[in-house]
Amino acid sequence: MNENVISCNALTKRFGDFTAVDSITFDVEKGEIFGFLGANGAGKTTAMRMLCGLSIPTSGEATIAGFNVYKETEKIKKNIGYMSQKFSLYDDLTVQENITFFAGIYGLSDKSIKENSASLLKQLGMEDQANKRVGSLPLGWKQKLAFSTAIIHKPEIVFLDEPTGGVDPVTRRQFWDLIYEASGNGITVFVTTHYMDEAEYCNRVSIMVDGRVEALDTPTNLKKQFNVSTMDEVFYHLAREAKRGE
Amino acid sequence: MKQFLTFVRKEFLHVLRDKKTLFILFGMPIVQILIFGFALTNEVKNSQIVVVDYAKDMASQEIITKIEASRYFEITKSLSGSKELEAAFRTGEIKMAIVFPEGFNNQLLHQNKAQIQVIADASDPNNATTLTNYVSSIISDYQAQMNENSPVPYQIKPEVKMLYNPQLKGAPNFVPGVMALVLMLVCVMMTAISIVKEKETGTMEILLVSPFKPLMVILSKAVPYLLLSMVNVISILLLSVFVLDLPIAGNIFLLFAESTLFIITCLTLGIFISVKTDSQQTAMLISLLGMLLPTLLFSGFMFPIENMPVPLQWFSNIVPSKWYYIIVKGIMIKGLGFSYIWKETLILFGITVFLLIISLKSFKIRL
Numbered sequence: 001m002n003e004n005v006i007s008c009n010a011l012t013k014r015f016g017d018f019t020a021v022d023s024i025t026f027d028v029e030k031g032e033i034f035g036f037l038g039a040n041g042a043g044k045t046t047a048m049r050m051l052c053g054l055s056i057p058t059s060g061e062a063t064i065a066g067f068n069v070y071k072e073t074e075k076i077k078k079n080i081g082y083m084s085q086k087f088s089l090y091d092d093l094t095v096q097e098n099i100t101f102f103a104g105i106y107g108l109s110d111k112s113i114k115e116n117s118a119s120l121l122k123q124l125g126m127e128d129q130a131n132k133r134v135g136s137l138p139l140g141w142k143q144k145l146a147f148s149t150a151i152i153h154k155p156e157i158v159f160l161d162e163p164t165g166g167v168d169p170v171t172r173r174q175f176w177d178l179i180y181e182a183s184g185n186g187i188t189v190f191v192t193t194h195y196m197d198e199a200e201y202c203n204r205v206s207i208m209v210d211g212r213v214e215a216l217d218t219p220t221n222l223k224k225q226f227n228v229s230t231m232d233e234v235f236y237h238l239a240r241e242a243k244r245g246e
Numbered sequence: 247m248k249q250f251l252t253f254v255r256k257e258f259l260h261v262l263r264d265k266k267t268l269f270i271l272f273g274m275p276i277v278q279i280l281i282f283g284f285a286l287t288n289e290v291k292n293s294q295i296v297v298v299d300y301a302k303d304m305a306s307q308e309i310i311t312k313i314e315a316s317r318y319f320e321i322t323k324s325l326s327g328s329k330e331l332e333a334a335f336r337t338g339e340i341k342m343a344i345v346f347p348e349g350f351n352n353q354l355l356h357q358n359k360a361q362i363q364v365i366a367d368a369s370d371p372n373n374a375t376t377l378t379n380y381v382s383s384i385i386s387d388y389q390a391q392m393n394e395n396s397p398v399p400y401q402i403k404p405e406v407k408m409l410y411n412p413q414l415k416g417a418p419n420f421v422p423g424v425m426a427l428v429l430m431l432v433c434v435m436m437t438a439i440s441i442v443k444e445k446e447t448g449t450m451e452i453l454l455v456s457p458f459k460p461l462m463v464i465l466s467k468a469v470p471y472l473l474l475s476m477v478n479v480i481s482i483l484l485l486s487v488f489v490l491d492l493p494i495a496g497n498i499f500l501l502f503a504e505s506t507l508f509i510i511t512c513l514t515l516g517i518f519i520s521v522k523t524d525s526q527q528t529a530m531l532i533s534l535l536g537m538l539l540p541t542l543l544f545s546g547f548m549f550p551i552e553n554m555p556v557p558l559q560w561f562s563n564i565v566p567s568k569w570y571y572i573i574v575k576g577i578m579i580k581g582l583g584f585s586y587i588w589k590e591t592l593i594l595f596g597i598t599v600f601l602l603i604i605s606l607k608s609f610k611i612r613l
Contacts, residue, residue, distance in 0.1 A: 052455050074457060082455035086448025092263040093256065104252030105458040150452075159455075 005030050005156050005188045006051065011060035011069075013046050020046040022211035023060060028204075030156075033179060033189045035199045035219075038208030039239045044192050045161070047208070051190070052159055053077050065156040078106070081150035081187075085162035089146050091135030095126060098134055099149055106153035120148045140171030147178055151187055158182065160191040164198065176201050196232040207235060209242050249458055253466035260440065261470055267436065275428040275478045279485045282420040293377055294322045295342040296334060301350035309362070309388050313344070318380045335367055342366045342377045359401040366406070378406050421486045422574035423547030425505070426567040428482065429475055429512055430541045435533040437471050437516030442529040445520075460609065468513045475509045476502075495581030504577065504591060508570040511598040515566070518605035541567040569594045 006028035013021040021043045028034045038044045049055040051064055053073030062069040065079040089098045099117040108116065121127045124144055134142060143163065151158050160179075164172045176198070183189050191202065199205050199219060206216040215222055215238060219231055226234050261267055297313070299306050313319055322340060334340045345363040347353075354360040364381050366374035382404050392400045441464070444450040453463050479502070486492045494501065515537065523529045542548055544562035551562050562568050569590045576582040576590075584591070 054454060077455060077457040080455070082452060084448050084451050086451070088448045088452045090256070090260070090449060091447075093259055097256070097259060101252060101256045102452070102456075105249050105453070105456050107249055107457065 003030050004028065005065050006034075006190065007063050008051075009061040011047070011050060011062050012058050013043075013050060013055065014058045019211055021050070021057075024208070024211075024213045026206055026213060026216055028157075028188055028190065030188055031183050031186050033183050033191065033201065033203045035202030035205035036190060036192045036208070037199055037205055037235060038192075039242055042208040042239075042242065043211040044208055048159060048161060048190075048192065052080060052082060078153075079156045081153065081155040081158035083146050083150040083158070083160050083163050085165045087139070087142055087146060089134045089142060089149065092133060094131050094133055095121070095137070095145060096130040098145070099152060102149045103152045108153055116152050116154075120152060124148060140167055140174070143167055143171065143175060144178060147175065147182075151182055155187065157188040157190055160189065162192055162194060164193065164195065172198070196230065196235055199231040199235070205231070207238050209238050214238050250462055250466055253458070253462065254469050257440070257467055257470045261474065271432055271436070271474055271478070272481070274431065275424070275482050276485065278424050278428060279421070279482055279490070282424055293319055293341045293373075294339065295319050295344065295377075296331065296340045297321055298331060298343060298345045300348040301346040303349075303351035305351040305354055305360075306346040309346075309385065310344075312384055312388055313381070316380070316384060318377070331365075335365075340367070341373065342381070344381060354400055354402065358398055359403065361403050361405050364404045364406045378404075382406070420547070421482070421490070421492055422571050422578060423545060425479065425482050425574055426508070426545055426547065426571050427538070427541055428478055429505070429509055429570075430537050430567055431533075432475055432478060433471055433509055433512030434516040434519065434537045435530060437468060437513050438519040438523070438529040438533050439526050440471075441467055441517065441520035442523055442526050445524055446526060461606070464517055464609065468517065471513060471516075472506075472509055475512075476506070479505045479509075492578070494578050496577035497583065500584055501574065501577045504570070504573045504587070504594075507591065507594055507598065508566065508573075511566045511570075511594060511601065514598055514601040514605060517609075518601055521605050521609045540565045544568055545571040547571055563593075564597070566594060566597050569597075 004027040006026075008027070009025050010023045011021060011025070012019065012023050024047060036044055036048070046055065050057050050069060051062065053064070053069060053076040056073075057069060064076045067073075067075040067079070069076065090101070093101065096117065099120060100113055103113040103116060121130055124141075126141070126145070129137065129141075134145070137145070147158075147160070147163065150160075164175055167175065172195070179189050179191070179201075191198075193199060202219065204216065204218050205222060206213050207222075208214065215225070215234070217225065222234050223229060223231065226237050228234055228237065261271070295313075297310055299310065310321070314321055319342075331343055331345075335343070343365045345365065347361065347363070350360050350362070362385060364378050366378050385402050385404050389400060389402045441450075444453065444463075450463075454460060483494065483498075483501075487494060516533070519529055519532050519536070523532060544551065544558070544565040545567040546562070547567075551559055551568070554562070573587045573590045573594070576587045
């Protein structure tokens, strides 16, 4: 029996009359790669913000890494990593300075910053680039670096918000190798994406439509359930019934 | 605390890496001081003046020779009547006239005192003050020479008359103005841009998800600019003392304390702008139009507030630079102590606290 690191029960967020997230319920197990899909405006971002402790839910329950999303947001923040769609390192700082900075604001000691960043650079094969400015690196490298930096403090969960936007297919594959590696190390990966081939890589996938989770299962089971051969068709099947536009 | 230092260190790296920012930060105050100092005012050379000599005696001739010898003046012609004089002033041909009354030497020798009339075109008040000061010092120089060989002290009194603008209102004491301007620009614009930049590049999201407190993000952004602005204040003061010969009359520590207060006001303004905007361009435009223009217009630095329509005079009261300008002028030029400027200080302090509260409030909402 695996432990659940994310557990939501009827989690809801309303902005005035508008229900952005409508009573979503799901669990994510430790080390799982959980795909969080949905069309634009389906409520993915709002849901993710609640799970990251950035936004307080209107109602419902949720625990992240065992901490309550209402009361223990500070503890949640210490135990999660986050990487957004926008490339999110500082271009004018070097690779090493970026790593040191992000490790530093997570409160890592000087010693562990040193150790972690050395092993990170080694893992990415970027030892030679350590003193280069991040701005001069190719996008694929930046993205991998951003991911490794997001998990430098060894969080329980890492949230990835469309991490591979605008990256070529080869780099995306390599990026997913990193994700698998992190998951193998026991880090739970919560990822949103618009690429359906990436959805196939996930252990389980949830699809949000109009603020509700309309489907949740392994990619194989979902395809079986909707009697189609690709995740693309599953997604299309569900998303076309959406009433909310962008 | 260690997290905070990590953050401040990173902010310094940003500033030091960015050559353009560095140039603005340190080049601008110097350039402005020099422009305002030399191109616009003060140093007056070869000014066209006129001498009206009704006395035509020894003493008057000696003084005229002394004036002629100075590099500040160029005596264009000698006029004989007051009508001609008036016309010459009106056309702007001359900037100043020196009138020796009849029997100047006699009066001086027999009554031990005499008067010289110095008339200046005060439509350019700064220029007029400078010129009359030069003349006065030449005359007192002459007077000192006379007194050296004489048991009775002689006294020559220059009677100064300012034409067109007798009270010399609006004399631009530009150093305090430039200080207000530079601090406003550096602190408001730079802080606003550096925070908005994090929003634009998406790094702000990462910071907000991290356990680092939002308030600390803001604080650590402000620290480098606080320090850099102090450096700016020092460089402006050094320039004004050693290059422009404008001494600091009052207490220098008081001046620094007041400047720090104003820097903090500007930083909070910058934070406020950054909270309300999402792009660097907008932040820059708002800082320039919303802060720089009011500073120029309403601080009293370029245009006298007394001459403005009443609603604008009221408006000028909410411009922080106005109060800072009054304070700096008071300390630097008039040598006033805190007891004379506590009211202005209190107002500035009030504005700062107000801005701080509303920007922290709206910052929370935005997250």
